Amino acid sequence: MIDNEGVSVNSNFDGRGDCSLNGKSVPCDTMAKGTGLLLLILIFFFLIGLLLFILWIITLIHALTKPIENKIVWVIVIVFVPFGFILYYFIEMRPFNKKMMEAYKMQTATTAKAPDATVKATGMDGEMK
Numbered sequence: 001m002i003d004n005e006g007v008s009v010n011s012n013f014d015g016r017g018d019c020s021l022n023g024k025s026v027p028c029d030t031m032a033k034g035t036g037l038l039l040l041i042l043i044f045f046f047l048i049g050l051l052l053f054i055l056w057i058i059t060l061i062h063a064l065t066k067p068i069e070n071k072i073v074w075v076i077v078i079v080f081v082p083f084g085f086i087l088y089y090f091i092e093m094r095p096f097n098k099k100m101m102e103a104y105k106m107q108t109a110t111t112a113k114a115p116d117a118t119v120k121a122t123g124m125d126g127e128m129k
Contacts, residue, residue, distance in 0.1 A: 059085040062093055 019028040056078070063074045074092060077084040 055089070056085045059088050059093060062096075063088060066096060068092055068096060 019026050060075070060078050063071060063078055068074065074088055078088050081087070
């Protein structure tokens with residue numbers, strides 16, 4: 001069998017193959033060298049691409065669901081600008097998350113102190129002291 005690049009492999013019944021590359025006879029095991037490294041490189045780049053796609057989806061969902069300024073502009077940047085989601089992450093998403101965390105800390109700090117003050121002011125029997 002010969003393909004477009006001049007590589008042919010003929011299989012015998014005994015399991016050995018005759019391989020030729022550009023019309024020259026070569027051992028079949030030398031034709032497979034380097035394919036393991038190529039496979040590892042392909043898997044590496046596939047995983048990087050998958051990670052970037054997941055981050056793109058996360059930033060797009062964040063831009064669509066959170067109350068941010070210029071929502072439409074950010075959605076357009078995320079969708080149409082190459083690596084626009086990275087811009088969105090550093091310019092809008094990180095500061096937004098920091099603001100939300102500070103607001104949450106302030107809210108929990110004020111609500112945690114309020115019941116203690118009420119209990120101390122009313123006492124154990126519920127009467128004001």
